[in-house]
Amino acid sequence: MIKLTGFIDVPADRLTAVSEALPKHIALTRAEAGCLSFEVTPDTAHAGRFQVSELFVDRATFDAHQTRTKASEWAKITDGIPRSYQIEDLTE
Template identity: 30%
Template sequence: MTQLTIVANIVAKQDKIDLVKQALIKLIDVTREEQGCINYDLHQDNESPEHFMFYENWQSRALWQQHMNNKHLAEYMATTEGAVESFTLNEMTHIG
């Protein structure tokens, strides 16, 4: 099993920064309790407060996919519908 690193970039619409931030914060504790979660760390850009980034490590891609199908992620999507300008996700492998 290969560990999986996820880098997720979320850019909120200017008038929805607080809404998106609060919705993202709600994901942290519940996700850290999930099977396979090594770390799940949320960051906010110092120069562009609308830009958030999750840095995550999972024991496997299969366990990360279970996370992606969990209820709290669906609730986040519903809460932030129309509030996110862009979202990019990179699946990465640690090489050194």
């Protein structure tokens, strides 16, 4: 399994656009083959920060998710927004 955890820090001037696009991004990701869980939740301690947690069955499905996401509307809306992610291969 592949696990991603971390956060995305959304600037105040982009918060509305990102928040409006987030439900579709979550729904599309959860519908992907191999997605076991996908959570993006507001961080109550940091304004504009969203905590991200993803779990995919294997590297291939995680890589397919990354490829799809890079070509998505979500990628356009969040382009250039700072992210801090850690990726773990739980099968090693």
